[in-house]
Amino acid sequence: MRVISVEPLQCSNGWETWTFVRAATDDGRVGYGECSDWQMPRGLAGAVRDLAVEVVGRDPRQVAALTDDMAARMRQNVGGLARKALAGIEAALWDLKGQALGAPIVELLGGPTRERIRVYWSHCGSYRARHAEVLGTPPLDSWDALAALGREAARRGYTALKTNPLRPGDPAYFARPPDGNLERGDLAVIVRQIETLRAAAGPDVDICLDLNFRYRPAAVIQIARALEPCELFWLEYDSYDPQALAHVRRSIRTPLCSGENLTAVHDYARFFQAGAMDVAMVDVAWNGIAQSLHVAELAKAHEVQVAPHNYYSHVSTWMCAHVAAAVSNLRIMEIDVDAAPWRDALVSAVPRIEHGWMIPAWTPGLGTQLDEDVLHAHPPPIT
């Protein structure tokens, strides 16, 4: 069994680009992975082609050895697009290995530790505020629309949701403070937003707020304290400084989630040693399946839980599901509920979600194939 080709495949998610890896073998198998990156899809496709030379002509079942060789090739370009490309290829190798052995990837990782995976409705409101037309959803043009969305999440059985700071409207308002400062008006918007969702979704739905890199630590602390009555499931905040995050974490009572932009145990180790987070967001499509497990194990050694970062297609959802099912320190898994109408048609196996839980029906390899006709019918917005 030899790999005869490794190539990037790209299509539109409605406004950005989904990036996949397709690896074919000389015995007629095709394996898929995903490594989507919104900002640099052309560079990412090039990185996949650059790393493919380490894999073509070799046995895809040697996942670890091939991953080591790809890692050696990107030694002068650690992290970033190179790591994402490696992760996409590595997932396709796991897919091929699983198919060849007739085993789901999760079985190759030690077998599932759970039969179902709790998921949260991510970008709840954030996508409708920007892309309602593409999504085919009601717009988020008023506070009433936000309340209706909170009720919808509860009615559809979700036990958790995540949103980003926004004020509903036409257009909706997203604070983008260039200096990371928190203005009084923006804090008032955030409090009203979370209070509205809390009241509408009810007391049984957990709420997360993702600030990304938007604010400086003092502002994050101010937001966390203002939202204490809403009892957030977690406050999410990204920073490349472990000490800054640790300061935030020590200063607030709300669990702190971070780490989606980190890659590989070398990155995470500094943050775990600093006590920088309660929950580590781990992007499987950017780290790779094996590396995500290593990060999860390191997190466990520091009493930290992990939450797969998954705002992509369902190829990524399946990659995350294998990892989420294999680990024993899972907090919850991300999934976008609002998505382009063709997202389901892209995959042969649409994840089964019931009452806010993903119930995987494991099949050999990744467990899904890409429908490349659907993919080609939706070319990427940037070519």
Ligand SMILES: [Mg+2]
């Ligand atoms: Mg995030």
